[in-house]
Amino acid sequence: MSTTLRINGKSHQVDLPEDVPLLWVLRDEIGLTGTKFGCGVAACGACTVHIDGAAARSCQVALSDVWGEVTTIEGLGTPDAMAAIQQAWVEHQVAQCGYCQSGQIMQAASLLAENPAPSDAEIDEAMQGNLCRCGTYPRIRAAIHAAAQKMQEA
Amino acid sequence: MASFKKIARRSFLIGSAAIVGGVAFGAYYVSRPAPNPLKPGDGEVAFNPFVMISDRKITLIAPRAEMGQGVHTTWAALIAEELDVTLEQVEVLHGPAAKAYYNSALMSEALPSTGYDKSRFMHSLGELLGQAGKLLDLQVTGGSTSMKDGFERMRLAGASARETLKEAAAQRLGVSRGQLSTKDGTVVAPDGAEIAYTELAADAARLEPVDAPLRPRSEWRLLGKSQPRVDMADKATGTAQFGIDVRLPGMKFAALKANPHLGGAMKGFDAAAALQMPGIERVADLGDAVAAVGRNTWLAIQALEAIEFDWGAAPIPASQEDISAAIRAAFEAKPNSTLRDDGDAETLPDGAQEVTADYEVPYLAHATMEPLNATALFDGSRLQIWCGSQGPMLVRDHCAKALGIAPEQVEVNTTLMGGGFGRRGETDFAVYAARLAGQMPGTPVQLTWSREEDMTHDFYRPASVARFRGAVKDGKALLLDGQIAGQSPTAQAMKRWIGLPPSGPDAALTDGAFNQPYAIPNYRIRGYAADLQIPVGFWRSVGASINGFFMECFVDELAHAAGADPLAFRLELARQEWAPAAKVLEAVREMSGWTGTTPEGVGRGVAMTYSFGTPVAQVIEVAEEDGLIRLRKAWIAADLGVGLDPRNLEAQMFGGMAYGLSAAMFGEITFADGAAEQVNFPDYDAIRMHTMPQVEVRILEEQPHIGGAGEPGTPPAAPALANALFDLTGKRARRLPLARDFDLLA
Numbered sequence: 001m002s003t004t005l006r007i008n009g010k011s012h013q014v015d016l017p018e019d020v021p022l023l024w025v026l027r028d029e030i031g032l033t034g035t036k037f038g039c040g041v042a043a044c045g046a047c048t049v050h051i052d053g054a055a056a057r058s059c060q061v062a063l064s065d066v067w068g069e070v071t072t073i074e075g076l077g078t079p080d081a082m083a084a085i086q087q088a089w090v091e092h093q094v095a096q097c098g099y100c101q102s103g104q105i106m107q108a109a110s111l112l113a114e115n116p117a118p119s120d121a122e123i124d125e126a127m128q129g130n131l132c133r134c135g136t137y138p139r140i141r142a143a144i145h146a147a148a149q150k151m152q153e154a
Numbered sequence: 155m156a157s158f159k160k161i162a163r164r165s166f167l168i169g170s171a172a173i174v175g176g177v178a179f180g181a182y183y184v185s186r187p188a189p190n191p192l193k194p195g196d197g198e199v200a201f202n203p204f205v206m207i208s209d210r211k212i213t214l215i216a217p218r219a220e221m222g223q224g225v226h227t228t229w230a231a232l233i234a235e236e237l238d239v240t241l242e243q244v245e246v247l248h249g250p251a252a253k254a255y256y257n258s259a260l261m262s263e264a265l266p267s268t269g270y271d272k273s274r275f276m277h278s279l280g281e282l283l284g285q286a287g288k289l290l291d292l293q294v295t296g297g298s299t300s301m302k303d304g305f306e307r308m309r310l311a312g313a314s315a316r317e318t319l320k321e322a323a324a325q326r327l328g329v330s331r332g333q334l335s336t337k338d339g340t341v342v343a344p345d346g347a348e349i350a351y352t353e354l355a356a357d358a359a360r361l362e363p364v365d366a367p368l369r370p371r372s373e374w375r376l377l378g379k380s381q382p383r384v385d386m387a388d389k390a391t392g393t394a395q396f397g398i399d400v401r402l403p404g405m406k407f408a409a410l411k412a413n414p415h416l417g418g419a420m421k422g423f424d425a426a427a428a429l430q431m432p433g434i435e436r437v438a439d440l441g442d443a444v445a446a447v448g449r450n451t452w453l454a455i456q457a458l459e460a461i462e463f464d465w466g467a468a469p470i471p472a473s474q475e476d477i478s479a480a481i482r483a484a485f486e487a488k489p490n491s492t493l494r495d496d497g498d499a500e501t502l503p504d505g506a507q508e509v510t511a512d513y514e515v516p517y518l519a520h521a522t523m524e525p526l527n528a529t530a531l532f533d534g535s536r537l538q539i540w541c542g543s544q545g546p547m548l549v550r551d552h553c554a555k556a557l558g559i560a561p562e563q564v565e566v567n568t569t570l571m572g573g574g575f576g577r578r579g580e581t582d583f584a585v586y587a588a589r590l591a592g593q594m595p596g597t598p599v600q601l602t603w604s605r606e607e608d609m610t611h612d613f614y615r616p617a618s619v620a621r622f623r624g625a626v627k628d629g630k631a632l633l634l635d636g637q638i639a640g641q642s643p644t645a646q647a648m649k650r651w652i653g654l655p656p657s658g659p660d661a662a663l664t665d666g667a668f669n670q671p672y673a674i675p676n677y678r679i680r681g682y683a684a685d686l687q688i689p690v691g692f693w694r695s696v697g698a699s700i701n702g703f704f705m706e707c708f709v710d711e712l713a714h715a716a717g718a719d720p721l722a723f724r725l726e727l728a729r730q731e732w733a734p735a736a737k738v739l740e741a742v743r744e745m746s747g748w749t750g751t752t753p754e755g756v757g758r759g760v761a762m763t764y765s766f767g768t769p770v771a772q773v774i775e776v777a778e779e780d781g782l783i784r785l786r787k788a789w790i791a792a793d794l795g796v797g798l799d800p801r802n803l804e805a806q807m808f809g810g811m812a813y814g815l816s817a818a819m820f821g822e823i824t825f826a827d828g829a830a831e832q833v834n835f836p837d838y839d840a841i842r843m844h845t846m847p848q849v850e851v852r853i854l855e856e857q858p859h860i861g862g863a864g865e866p867g868t869p870p871a872a873p874a875l876a877n878a879l880f881d882l883t884g885k886r887a888r889r890l891p892l893a894r895d896f897d898l899l900a
Contacts, residue, residue, distance in 0.1 A: 017432050020452055028407050028450035033399035034392020036572070037451070038523055039605045043835035046523060073392030082391060089390040093382065093801055096809055097222030098389030099396060099523040099572025124844035131835060133523045133573050134222045135812020136805070137846040 003063055007032070008075030018064035023047045025063055026072060034073035034102045038131070045130030048103035048110075049073075055110035057129075073102040076109060084154070085109050088147035096134035104130050108144050117148050191252030199359040201315040203254040204233055204308060207355040212237075212244045212339060217255035218304075219295035219544040220248070220385065221522075221574030222809070223864045224802040227383045231376045231799065232304050236312030236369065238336040239351070241376070246384050251546035251566040255293040259303035270671050270732045270764060270857075292652075295544040296579050296692060298766035298862020301798060305860050306368070313366040319351050322358035331364075371796075380801035385570065397542040397569040400529040402598040406435065409454035410586055410603050411461070412443035414610050414829040417687050419466035420444070428457040437461065440589045447590070451602050468828020469687045477686065477825060478514075481619055484639040484682035491659030491681040493668035499635040499678035506625035506632050509715045513622070513704045514889040516822040518615035519830070519838060520693055524572020525608045526583040530591035531598040532557065537564045537588055542571030544579035548651055552581040553588035575813070576692035580613055580650065609838060610830040613691030614823055616641040616684075620704040625676075626716035631727060634674045634708070636667050638701060639682035641690045650691075666698030666869050667705045671764050673730035688825065694813050695865035698765035702869030703818070703876070703890065706761035710877045711886065719750040720877065721760045721773075728762070734793045734857040735764060738771040741791030741852050746773040756786075757882025763869035768861030769793050772811060772874040774847065776882050782899040783882065785815070785847040785875065793854040794861045803863055804851040810867020811849070816840035818872035819898055822891050845899055 002015045007030065014029050026032045026049070035058055038046030042057040049058045052068030077083035082090070085108055095101045104127070111118055111126040118126065123144055132140070192200035192215065198208035206213040214237075216229035230246045249255065316336055323341040324331040326349070333344045340348040371378065388394035413420055423444055425437035433453040438445045446457035471477045502508055528541035530553075537557055543549045546566040554561040571578055587601040603611070618640030625633035642660040649655065661668075663681035693699065713723035721743055728735035739762055742748070752758050755778045762771040775787040790807045797803055820839040824831045832838040876887035879896055892898060 016450075017453075020450065024450045024452040028452075031401055033395070033401065036396075036523075037398065037525065037602070039835050040455075041605070041834055041836065044523070077391060079387045079391050079393060082387070086390040090382070090386050093380075093386060093805070095222075095383070095386055095389035096224070096805055097523060097571060097573045098385065098394050101389050102392045105390065127843040128845075129842075131523070131840055131842060133521060133575075133813065133816070133840060135809040135816075135841065135846065137812070137841075137843045138808060138849055139805070140843065 005066055006069040008071060014063070016063055018062060020063045021059050022049070022061040022063060022066055022070065023058040026058060032072050032074055036099055036102055038100065043131070044100070045107060046100050046103040048106040048130065050106060050110060053110070053113060055107050073106060076105065083109065084150050085112065085143070085147040088143040088150065092139045092143040092146060094136050094139040094143050096136055100130060100132045104132065104140055108140070108147070112144070112148055112151060116152055118144065189254065191250050191254050197356065199355040201318060201358070201363065202311050203252070204311040205237065205315040207351050209352050209355060212239055212351060214244050214246050215249035216246050217249045217252070217293055218300045219542065219568065219571055219574055219578065221295070221542065221544070221571035221578065223806055224383055224799065225295070225300045226385060227381055228799050228802060229300065229304055229308060230384060231381050232308035233312040235374055235376045236309045237316050239339045241381055241384060243339050248568045251293060251550045251568070253547070257292065257294045257299055257303050258307065259299035260294060260297055270669070270735070292545060293547045294579065295574070296576065298768070298865040302767065302860055302862065305796070309368050313368060314363050317364035317366040318358045318361055319354050321361055321364050322354045323349050326357060377798050378796070380799055383802070394570055396524050396572050397529065397540060398524055398527045398572070398600070398602060400540045400569065400600060402529065402531065405529070405598040405600055406447050407449065407451040407454055408445045408447040408590060408599050408601045409451055409458055410443055410445050410601055410607055411458040411463070412607070412611055413465045415465055415468035416470060416611070416689055416828050418468045418828060421464040421466050423464065424462040428460040431457045431460060436594070438590050438593050440586055443586060445586070445590045445601055447594070447599060455604050470825060470828035472827055474824045474826070477617070477688070478619070480686050481617060481639050481684040484684040485621070485637060487682065489680040490642065490663060490683040491661070492678065493659065493661060493664055493681070494677055494679045496674070496678070497676035499633060499676045503625055503627060503632045503676070506627040507715055509624045509626065509712055511622050511708055511711055511886070511888060513620040513707060515618050515700050515703060516824065516890060517617045517688065518693060518817050518821045519609050519612045519823050519832070520575045520577035521609060521835070521838060521840070522571070522573030522575060522577055525603045525605055526577070527600060527602040528584045528587035529598060529600040530587040532588070532591040532595050534595045535559065535563060537591065538567065539564065539584055539588060540567040540569055541584050541587070542569050542574065542578050543581070543584065544574050544576070545581065545651070548581050549584045552585050556585045556588050557592045575694040576696070577612065579692060605835070606833045609833055612830070613646070613689045615693030615696070615699065616643055616690040618700045622704065622708040624708065624712050626712050629716045629718045631674045631709070631712050631716065631723070633676040634712070635676070636679045636704065636708070637682065638664050638667060638679070638704065639684055640700065641686050641688065642683045643690045643692055643696060645683070646689065647691050662697035664697065664701055666701030666763055666765055669764065670705055671732035671735040671769065672709070672724070672727040674727060694810070695765055695868040698763060698865070698869040699814060699817070699872070702761070702763035702765065703872040706763060706870060706873030707876050707886070707888065710759070710873070710880070721748050721750070724760065724762055734854070735762060735769040737854055737856045738762060738769045738791040738793050741854060742771045742773045742789045745789040745791065745850055745852060746775070748773060752881060757878045757880070759874045759877025759879070759881055761870035761873035761877060763866070765866045765869050766862030767859060768863065768866035770807070770866045770870050772870040774874040774878045776875070776878045778882065779899070782897050783879070784899045785845065788847040788849045790849065790867065791852045791854060792866060793857050794863060795855060795857045796860045797853040797855055800853055803853050806863040807851045807867040808849045810865060811871045812841050812846060814868035814871025815875060818875050818890055819845070819893050820891050820900070839900065
């Protein structure tokens, strides 16, 4: 079945069974590998993307159910033109293995879009679905606060 | 000061002599150092296996697995420090699998010495030296050894390349080398003119390498200071390429299913239905597993679900109770090791109060964030493989064997790793990919394990049980006698890695207990190897994660029985034995404002474990909030000897603690009919944003040796938390995971 997706501002036509999750369409069909596979059951958040600006677990969204424009980590910013949240990640040297960080950043970006100055409790609430086996949480928290401040000053 | 050449010779002598048991061959071998594996292209010069300069760029080789610990950055900084380049102007690559990239520090890790006092416990030296000798030939990232290994060798490699470049400039300018200096990738002439290294590379290639002494610490520009990680921007933008992100033209995607009853045979399977599924092109028999191949990974995973398998039974006791009984049965046989036996541990000292306690910890999965995977392309005679690996030479050899080709016919491309923790020191995931590629010559294929496949086919951190007996008198510890039983991870791993039959004592069985820097006059630790076929292996800090829990919980119980403050009690034992261990305890005492008392509803615990050359103390504070127990705050002090990159070391310390806390709070793998009962994160959770404590880290530099960083943060986490829970509730935590017995916030 042919489906058209809007991803990072571009249209992509894919011919696939409609139950294939968005995660695998992004990674294996379109080649956007920044979005990661971690668990396949929405328990780790590594596959987090934005659909119409809100965080969604792409491993749980069937191709036929994609309800809006998709933004992946590649669409958020690039090494040469990073989004403020990505810059904060670099400034705070957040990543260790880095595998979960695309999902962490997409989740954090979604939080900041809704709540420009989140409290620690609000960060806990928004980020607890995103697992990091390296334990980078203290720096994720610091980077979110820093990005919030920077975005408010901007 | 040893020279770069001498160090290489010395290491090869020990390694090769140990392998063949004779110095003669060693001496012969010495004259032929391992060939430089770098194959410079046109206009490129490889000064040594670690520095390559072309007319355009400078490349540093960091041949250690980057699995999050920051090794590429600090390894490159070691070379850059002496080479006089900035990290911004170089490219850092992992490089090929090669003998030249052997790990020279693994040997001392394999010795059954306490580490802080290297003269002790050398009685099994000969036997272990043989094993270490074989390991020495291997390019392995593990045992928290990278900085111990590279600290001197990499600076010498950088210094030698720098002086050789200066010599080339000296000859060009007609001045002496001593009149020249170097700065940011250039040689500076007496008149201030600068010649870029890239311009001198071709001339320098024609010269004999020049040795140079190392600069004193006071002249360091990069080391000892926090460096921005070379992989950070890529990891913040989704452009870092992990194994699972490898994409080759025409590549197919595959998924794997092996017998969940571990060690059982695959007796047969019916793939008829799977082959009818959309996007599925092939179902391959890999001997003891099956791979489905198709146009994307998810379709392949679905196809595996449609296959009917006839699985053989596992050679493992059917229930968890039977497994525990088999571990306990090891106590009936003679010990595998008695690596510490100070004083008289048999006799209860006069007038002393006896304390006993039994402890138990479960099997654990590694659960790296990136599920296991490898990508392979076989052209009919040569295999190319891409994967994250802590042992690329093992990947090369094992894949070659699987396809019946020579190791030289295998090219290993080591990618970034979404976590390793010891799991990526194994090769099973690469060998399966090689076997699959062998069945489809000319077509590249990526073989990915589902999370369920990954969690149920691990080489688990062994479960273990302990029986501790001790005695206190007048507020002091007089006796500590520990017996620890579990499967030997080293015996299994050595068999898998290099075919060594299991033999001799396994220091990993009691690491974290026998080698603790405590002056207890009667101190004995015995290890017992359990005879079980459950696949086990190395897991971030291995034995120290098990025995650190046993030991530091029991020391806490001794302190309590002695009526002493648990931190002061440890301090007194450590001060008499090894000052750096006392210093880390003093540091967390000061950082946490430890008073020995806590308000109602708050508990604090302390633990200190010496592992991988580094003493680490942690204080953890818990509080009761709305009927649940939350980890509020943690303080960590670690003595690295030389703190090469403070900000990265801080990350390793709180990250190591988080890994230990995840296991302590939630981690448990149990088996039914030989199959793991926990299959994905909902059954095997980890610490998360809302359950992670605030944390403060201090890096000390008191000890004379450089310590490991990747693992030592893990062992004290579980006992510090268990002791805090006792302080809060009055109930001793003697088994893990703690969520079974305490109402922890989850």
